[in-house]
Amino acid sequence: xxxxxxxxxxxxxxxxxxxxxxxVCVAMGKLRKTMSPVVGDFVEVVKYDDxxxxxxxxxxxxxxxRPLIANVDQAVIVxxxxxxxxxxxxxxxxxxxxxxxxITPKIVVTKLDLLDDxxxxxxxxxxxxxxxxxxxxxxxxxxxxxxxxxRISVLTGQSGAGKSSLLNVLDPTLELRTQExxxxxxxxxHTTRHVELLPMKGGYxxxxxxxxxxxxxxxxxxxxxxxxxxxxxxxxxxxxNDCVHEHxxxxxxxxxxxxxxxxxxxxxxxxxxLKLCKGK
Numbered sequence: 001x002x003x004x005x006x007x008x009x010x011x012x013x014x015x016x017x018x019x020x021x022x023x024v025c026v027a028m029g030k031l032r033k034t035m036s037p038v039v040g041d042f043v044e045v046v047k048y049d050d051x052x053x054x055x056x057x058x059x060x061x062x063x064x065x066r067p068l069i070a071n072v073d074q075a076v077i078v079x080x081x082x083x084x085x086x087x088x089x090x091x092x093x094x095x096x097x098x099x100x101x102x103i104t105p106k107i108v109v110t111k112l113d114l115l116d117d118x119x120x121x122x123x124x125x126x127x128x129x130x131x132x133x134x135x136x137x138x139x140x141x142x143x144x145x146x147x148x149x150x151r152i153s154v155l156t157g158q159s160g161a162g163k164s165s166l167l168n169v170l171d172p173t174l175e176l177r178t179q180e181x182x183x184x185x186x187x188x189x190h191t192t193r194h195v196e197l198l199p200m201k202g203g204y205x206x207x208x209x210x211x212x213x214x215x216x217x218x219x220x221x222x223x224x225x226x227x228x229x230x231x232x233x234x235x236x237x238x239x240x241n242d243c244v245h246e247h248x249x250x251x252x253x254x255x256x257x258x259x260x261x262x263x264x265x266x267x268x269x270x271x272x273x274l275k276l277c278k279g280k
Contacts, residue, residue, distance in 0.1 A: 002058075004071075005041045006197040006204065013037055013054060015045055025052040038063075039195040039206065040070040040152060062102040067154060067195050069206055074104045076147070078157035078166055081121050082114040087158070088124055092269035093216075094156055095133075100219065100227035106147060110138040110162035124265075131230050131263050138166060145170075149202040170200055220279035228270055230262045246274060 006022070007014040013025045025045055027037060037043055037057055044056035060070040075098040077091055091107065098105040107128060112118060128135050136143040148170065155163045167174050197204040216224065225244040226235065231253050239250025245267075256262040 001045045001047075003043060003045055004197075005037050005039050005043060005054075008037070008039055008195065013043075015043060015052070015054070017045075023052045025054050028053045028055055031055065031057070038068050038070050039197055040072060042071065064101060064103075064154070067206055069154065069195055071152060072103050072154055072206075073151040073203075074106050075101075075154050075156055076106045076108055078108050078110060078155055078161045078163045080111040080158075080161040081109060081118075082111050084158050084160050086121055086124065088265055089269055089272075090158060091128075092266050093273060095229065095266075096216075096224060096227050096270070096273055098156075099229055100223060105133065105229070106153075107133055107135045108138060108144070108147070108166060109135060110166060112137060112139065127263050127265060131266065133229070138162070138169070141169075145201050148200050148205060151203040152197065152206075153200070153203060154206045167200075167205070171198075174198065174200075216273050216276040217278050219273075219277045221274055221277045222280065224270070224274055224277055228266070230266050234262075244274065246271065 001017055003015040003017040003022075005013050006016045011026070013027065014022055015025050016022045023045070025043075031037075031054060035057060037054055041060065042058040043054045044058070045052050046055050047053075062072055063070045064072065075094075077094050077098075079086055079091055086109075095105045109121070109125060112121065115121060125135050134147070136147050138144070144166075155167075157163055195206055197206055219227075221244045222242065225231070231245065234252040234256055237252035238245070238248065240248055243251050243253075245251050245253035253262065253267075257264055257267045
């Protein structure tokens with residue numbers, strides 16, 4: 001039987017099957033010697049008497065270490081307008097990290113109601129939307145519902161941006177659910193030892209604090225240059241095959257920035273991150 005791992009506690013794997021039933025499974029010995037299942041994995045399960053055993057892990061489309069999860073459809077960047085302030089630098093760095101992991105970035109903007117003048121923020125939002133990013137306001141309930149429907153999502157963003165309050169708007173029972181988990185585990189819910197996929201608007205969302213590192217040292221310059229969604233239409237069009245869109249002549253990306261086809265804001269943040277990369 002094929003299913004998806006939706007929760008792991010103490011080496012017990014809750015697997016959701018295609019018929020919407022679920023069973024608590026164990027990883028078989030031969031599997032533990034090679035690799036262990038993580039939340040989000042598609043697995044093959046075999047029933048042995050009264051034990052359900054995971055025999056196989058199917059190929060992953062992506063894999064994150066922080067949080068430890070696989071086969072994610074989207075990472076939703078939650079960004080507040082105030083307390084803390086809106087930061088295009090943080091959004092763009094997260095976009096680069098998320099995209100490099102082969103995950104689609106989405107943006108949710110919170111606390112817009114705290115601003116007396118929204119002109120500047122709406123300008124930034126328009127810049128992202130013009131660049132092809134999906135940006136949803138927390139106050140737009142219909143758009144929020146559609147954002148999570150049918151997808152496996154993780155949340156990320158700065159502390160205090162309103163991730164928890166966003167989840168509780170989407171599902172008021174979620175707060176009670178996570179409190180139950182914390183009590184059962186005897187510790188706080190945000191722990192690397194526990195990740196769970198919770199049902200959310202016809203999809204699933206990881207009960208996890210999200211990306212915890214903005215480190216670009218593990219990136220190569222070429223890897224980063226291929227991890228910016230804004231650059232995708234121009235990849236392969238530069239004069240030099242190894243172009244990283246910095247100082248090289250005949251760069252299609254720089255030409256697109258000059259022609260205002262690529263956001264100058266995002267390109268500037270890309271150059272800042274490029275300096276942090278260690279490898280070629």
